[in-house]
Amino acid sequence: MSDRRVVVTGMGVLAPNAHGLEAFAGALRAGKSGIRFHQHLADAKFGCQVGGIPEGVDELQGRYLSQEELLAMNPNMVYAAIAAIDAWTDAGLERSTEKVDWDTGAIIGTGIGGIDTIAEKLAPRVDQGKVGRLGSTMVEQIMSSGNSARVAGLLGLGNQVTTNSSACNTGTEAVIDAFFRVREGRAERMLAGGSEGSSKYIWAGFDGMKVLNRTKNGAPAEASRPMSASAAGFVPGSGAGVLVLESLESARARGARIYAEVLGGDVNCGGHRMGGSMTAPNPVSVQRCIRAAVRMAGVQPREIGAINGHLTATFADPHEVANWSKALELKPDEMPLLHSTKSLIGHALGAAGGIECVASVLELHHGFVHGSANCDDLHPDIAPFERRVARRTVELPLEVIAKASFGFGDVNGCVVFRKWKS
Amino acid sequence: MEQQAEVMGKVVEILRPFVKNADALSSVSMETSILKDLKVNSARLVDIVLEIEDAFGIAVSDEQADQVKTVGDAVTLIMKTGKA
Secondary structure (H helix, E strand, C coil): CCCCCEEEEEEEEEECCEECHHHHHHHHHHCCCCEEECHHHHHCCCCCCEEECCCCHHHHHHHHCCHHHHCCCCHHHHHHHHHHHHHHHHCCCCCCCCCCECCEEEEEECCCCCHHHHHHHHHHHHHCCCHHHCCCCHHHHHCCCHHHHHHHHHHCECCCEECCCECECHHHHHHHHHHHHHHCCCCCEEEEEEEECCCHHHHHHHHHCCCECCCCCCCHHHCCCCCECCCCCECECCEEEEEEEEEHHHHHHCCCCCCEEEEEEEEEECCCCCCCCCCCCCHHHHHHHHHHHHHHHCCCHHHCCEEECCCCCCCHHHHHHHHHHHHHCCCHHHCCEEECCHHHHCECHHHHHHHHHHHHHHHHHHCEECCCCCCCCECCCCHHHHHHECCCCEECCCCEEEEEEEECCCEEEEEEEEECCC | CCCHHHHHHHHHHHHHHHCCCHHHHHHCCCCCECCCCCCCCHHHHHHHHHHHHHHHCCCCCHHHHHCCCEHHHHHHHHHHHHHC
16 A cells, blocks of 8 residues: 555635635735735734734634634634635535544644634633633643644544644645655545644744844735845745645545645755754755655656745745755756745745645646746845746646745755646 | 523523534523533533623532533522522
């Protein structure tokens, strides 16, 4: 049962600029920004007062979740649930209130988790000596696995259900781990991706580090500027992206619609050596990760039509582009089209990889590369790659796309998808 | 002291967000089991007791809370504790 082929048969996305696959694909094509000014960030004296928060969730959540379920769910869990239910439905799978699906599991990661619940509810009551008034709903909202555990209950999942966490690599790592599990025959289907809530408590630490952009509070849509000479830090985002990864034999047996094949993937760590640290990537490990993923995928670098990069709008962007070029052994003019979904939705932290994998597969499926916004003033170190930076949406018959994420802790993930041809 | 029917009405409204079987609320009686009939998650009994304490201005001990199995148990406890 080893080395089975793994395909994507369903997807769900709740992003700052759209909810649902059709709306998200449209928003990407149109370059619709989901970045807004948020008064509550200004009130808390954040330097960065803009961010990406999915809209309309208060109304939306009641269509997916009962009042009883919502009693014990913070936004991180709600986002994961909406994206997972959408992915499940999109894959053509049935929901049963009785049966357990022993062949399906979930790896839905989160970077920061339920810190908003801790800050708003748990810590104040504990400090006031009111532990007896915490009620029963704290633990399931603050345990790291709360997002995937809730999804397991909603869908009756009986295979492995867990939450991974590797900072900004979380969502991509989840997809790769789930890919390996299905490939090895340990599950027929895995829901995979990431979610992140949208609380000031989740974002404050990054603002304190001065790694968020504080120069565009008056122009939110221009605030997220990956690859730009005027990039001044990332814009915090939130939401969820979940993919249904399935064995090809299972997908074929039930006549499922197939979006793409997962050809290969790799995760590693730079060990905080050779320039790497808790907050900076070891370039050698980044290149090793990309090479390993491409090697496993069995494609030549020139076959890769586009790279949906990590590209957050920090000092690391030029280094990332250089690492791609070295790893693929391609000169600037030979490179796949470079673009950053974060230019439209911000950096959704633990959800970023999940949402951006959904974006990548949609690009393959529909045949386009969305424009990377706000980089008309390309960073001088990226200037040699100018012809390969997708500043505007390009319609093209994309066959292979590479998606990578790089996270605090010096951790990396790279996954390669191929458009499915029946 | 509030009449039993009035107390029961308030208890039902406290229970409403916690029930998984909403249909059972339409035919609720003193004998209705909170866990078996209304399908309330047993962990949520803690939250229900906290809400009862707030709504009726009473203090419920852990031992008293453990005895609450039916809607009637909650109503009786509230009326008894209120009188005390």
